[in-house]
Amino acid sequence: MATLVLDNGAYTAKIGYSQEKVSVIPNCQFRSKTSRLKTFTANQLDEIKDPSGLFYILPFQKGYLVNWDVQRKVWDHLFGKEMFKVEFADTSVVITEPYFNFTSIQESMNEILFEEYQFQSVLRINAGSLSAHHYFHTKPSELCCLVVDSGFSFTHIAPYCRSKKMKEGIRRINVGGKLLTNHLKEIISYRQLHVMDETYVINQVKEDVCYVSQQFYKDMEMLQRKKGEENSVMIDYVLPDFSSIKKGFCKPREEMVLSGKYKTGEQILRLANERFAVPEMLFHPSDIGIQEMGIPEAIVDSIQSLPEEMHAHFYQNIVLTGGNALFAGYRERLEAELRSLAPAHLPVSVLQPANPICYPWEGGKLLAHSPDYDEIVVTREDYEENGHFICEEKFDI
Template sequence: MATLVLDNGAYTAKIGYSSDQVSVIPNCQFRSKTSRMKTFTANQLDEIKDPSALFYILPFQKGYLVNWDVQRKVWDHLFGKEMFKVDFAESSIVISEPYFNFTSIQESMNEILFEEYRFQSALRINAGSLSARGYFRSEPYQLCCLLVDSGFSFTHIAPYCRGSRMKDGIRRINVGGKLLTNHLKEIISYRQLHVMDETHVINQVKEDVCFVSQDFYKDMAVAQLKGHDNTVMRDYVLPDFSAIKKGFCKPADQVVLSGKYKTGEQILRLANERFAVPEMLFHPSDIGIQEMGIPEAIVDSVQSLSEDMQPHMYGNIILTGGNVLFPGFRERLEAELRSLVPAHIPVKVTLPNNPITYAWEGGKLLANDPDYEEMVVTRDDYEENGHFVCEEKFDI
C-alpha cells in the first residue's frame, strides 16, 4: 500500500509519497486583480502573469483549519490528476495537525479523509512529533530534544523525551511569518510606498533582505548613519511583472545614494526594517504583543520539566519552520539562551539543512517504520467505531 505524507501547514503544504521526494506547495487559493473572476489553487500561482495585488484565500486562521471549502479544493488539486494521482483504495495517509487542535476540527478531518476521500488508513499527528521522530532516528543516543517550530501563524516550543511530547512543557507565542510580513507592509506603507495590498511581493522582500541582528542597538545606530557608512541600507528592485518577474536586492556596492537609478526601476530603500521586523520573534512587546520572546519561552518550557531533563533539553534544541531561515537566527538564539541558562549547562541550537521540510522527512521515516501499521486507524476501524477510535490512537 502506498503512503502519502502531508505536512499540512497554514502557508505551505509539504506533500509526497513515502517512497518519493517532497513537494512544497502553497496551501491556499489566489485571486489576482488582472483576472478577478478566476480563482487559482495551490501551485497554479505560477500561471498568474501579473501577481500584483494578489488576494490570498487561506484555509487556516490563527493556525487552525477553519475554511474547509478552500482546504478541500486544495486537497482535490493535490490528490487529483494534475499532481499525485492518488488511488485512495490503495493509499494510506500521514497528515499533520497543530498542537491542541479543536475536537470539532479533528472530527471533520476524520470524516473527510475516511468518508469523502476514502483512504484505506490514516494517521493524524503533530508536525513536531514527526520532526522529533526524524531527530531521534538521526541521533539514536539522545533521549530528549526541544523543538522550536516557528511557522506562518505561531511559534511553538515543544519538549520531547523518548519520542513522546511533554504536554506541560509546550509553549506557544502568537508571532509567525504572517505577522512579520504584515508588519513590514505597514512600515513600508508608512515610510515610502503604499503596499498594503502587495502581500505576495512584500513576503518575497522579507525573505530576501531581512536578517536577525546580533546586537540590536548597534545595528540601529549604523542604520541612522549617512552615506556609505550605513552598511545596513539596501535597495530592493520591485518587480513590474513584464521585464522584471521577481524582485531582487541590489548588491551593497551598487547602491546609488541619491536613490535615483537611470533604468527607471521602482526601488524600495530598506534600512532598520531589515532587522527590526524579525526582532519581533525575540521581543513581541516591540509591537504591543504582551508575550515572551522565543528565548524566554524556551527557558520557561524547560523549567517546567524535571531537573534531570533540563541539561538534555538545552543541549538538543532543533529549529524548524520558515522563520528560522533568517540569517543570524540560530546564532542570536544560542547567544541569548547562553545568557539565560546557568553557566554549567551546555547550550546547543541546531539548524537542519531544510527546516521547512524537516517534519515531512520525519513523516517519511514514520511511514516506512515497521510499527506504522499499529499506529494508523483503518477505514474498517473507523466505520465500526467512529471518531472514538481516532481519539484513542492519535493522541501521540
C-alpha cells in the same frame, strides 16, 4: 500499500509519497487583480502573469483549519490527476495538525479523509512530533529534544522525551511569518510606498533582505551614526513590475545611488533598520504591543516546567524548524541568548537542519517506513466500526 505524507501547514503544504521526494506547494487559493473572476489553487500560482495585488484565500485562520471549502479544493488539486494521482483505497495518509487542535476540527478532518476521500488508513499527528521522530532517528542515543517550530501563524516550543510529547512543557507564541510580513508592509507603507495590498511581493522582500541582528540595540545605534555610503545595512530593492522584471532583487552596493535617482522604470524600495527590526519580533513581540515572551524566554520557561534531571538533555538538543528558521543569524542569536539565560553549568546546543521547512515531512517519511507504523494508524474499517472515538484514542500521542 502507498503512504502519502502531508505536512499540512497554514502557508504551504509539504506533500509526497514516502518513497519519493517532497513537493512544497502553497496551501491556499489566489485571485489576481488582472483576472478577477478566476480562482487559482495551490501551484497554479505559477500561471498568474501579474501577481501584484494578489489576494490570498487561506484555509487556516490563526493557525487552525477553519475554511474547509478552500482546503477541500486544495486537496482535490493535490490528490488529483495533475499532481499525485492518489488511489485512495490503496493509500495510507500521514497528515499533520496543530497542537491542542479543536475536537470539532479533528472530527471534520476524520470525516473528510475517511468518508469523502476514503483513504485506507490515516495517521493524524503534530508536525513537531514528526520533527522529533526525525531527530531521534538521526541521533538514537539522545533521550530528549526540544522542537522550536516557527511557522506562518505561530511559534511553538515542544519538548519530547523518547518520542513522547510532554504537554506541560508546550509553549505557543502568537508570532509567525504572516505577522512579520504584515508588519513589514505597514512600515514600508508608512515610510515610502503604499504596499498594503502587495502581500505576495513584500513576503518576497522579507525573505530576500531580512536577517536577525546579533546585537539589536548596537545595530540601531550604528545606523543613527553612519550616513550614506558608510551605512552597510541600507539596501536598495528593485520591485518587480512583472513585465520586464519578473522577480524583485537587491541592487549591488556599488550601483546604489545616494541621490535616490535611478533609471526610469525601476521602482526602488530603500530598506535599512526594517531588515533586522522585523525578525526582531520573534525575540521581542512586545516591540509591537504583543505582551508575550520571545522565543529564548519561552524555551527557558518550557524547560523549567519539566523535571530538573532532564534540563541538561533539553538544552543540548534544541531543533529549529519552520520557515522563520531561514533568517540569517537566527540560530546564532537564539543560541547566544539561551546561553545567557540558561544555568552556567549546562551546555547549550541549537541545531538548524539543512531544510527546516521540510524537516517534519522527512520525519513523516521515516515514520511511514518504521516497523510499528501499522500499529499507530487508524484503518477505514476501525473508523467505520468505532467512529471518532478510535481516532481520539490512537492519535493523542
